[in-house]
Amino acid sequence: MILMRRSFHLLLLLGLMPLCSHRAVANATAWVNTEVNGVSYLPLENLRSFYKFTPMQRPARSKARVLVGNKDVKLEFGPALRELTIGGTRCMLTHPLMDDAKGDFLISRVDMVKLIDPILRPTYIQGRRAVKTVVIDPGHGGHDAGTQTSWVREADCTQLVATKLRDELLRRMPELKVQFTHEQNQYRSEQQRVDQISQAEAPIFISLHVNSGRSDVKGVETYTAAPAAPGEQPRPGNVHDTANTALAYALQTALVRGTEAEDGGCRRARYSLLNSVNCPAAMVEMGYATHEEEGKNLATAEYQTKLAQSLAEGICNYMRMADPATRLAYVEIPKVEEPPTPVKADIPAKKAAPARKAAPRHGKAKPQSKRSAPKKAAPAPRKKNPPAQRKNTRRRR
């Protein structure tokens, strides 16, 4: 997996990705759209043949893993078919892959179109445009310190990383505009931040945070606005669903590579701020303040520099993905055609996995797959000198 990931990164970094063919010839894939519990699914075989991937593999000893891909990129679904790695970077599915009991799997159309395709073929990101401004939001500030442990205080860490990130971005791209949503010890309401971003020229928005959870949980996670559920009114943040995915993927990949932190994955959430921002946006949880090793790391200038350099690398990679002057794809195929007309589900309802329950709105609740919110986990082992922790069940984003 490491070799695979390296080759994927190398292509991304060196710009050697094959040029995309724009033949107007319709792709030969005959899409079979199946609706289960209101969610539209496509056979994984459709995805495989559309991208001209090699035949699907299912490791003999694991029913919970499925592989598809080509020489440049591998998609590995699992464990439990709820997530996949693309080129080695973890991404959480909106809906788990479903076993259709006929030797194939079903993948939700939203995961195909809004998670996998923007990463494999950034050329087709909706509303793709060159980035001119990076708006950095150092999470928390003023009276709002965010997460605090005896090792690190979130508002301090996010401000220090944000400053290093701004310096690194300007060093790499002096012409880039870099804005902060606030300077140190200031508090800005969500509406103030949204207004600022709406006035910026061709921006992307990166909100920096430090996570809290069980003492044994660590790693970096990158969140974007969850796509609208069937029948749900899309929010401003959903205009950029595909760009959000590409941005999160570029950031998460660079962060895991640059810091060697555990890969907590690209995740979806319904945070009010991400829903409201009308530009490509991501929220990065740079590590867990509640994990002793990571909490101590987060407080050091050396690790903060690593984080800032990795974030800058991710932003640069996204900027290449988003620039209309570059044509990037791993597969030489035309744009995904409009999805086929849904057909009646041919899978008995009892065999259908329930669609993942939508997370509550307005960002007050934990996101769908937040690792820091164990349901009925056993209490974490007590430390001899437990850090002072603030319960943070209603965190402001």
Ligand SMILES: [Zn+2]
């Ligand atoms: Zn925070």
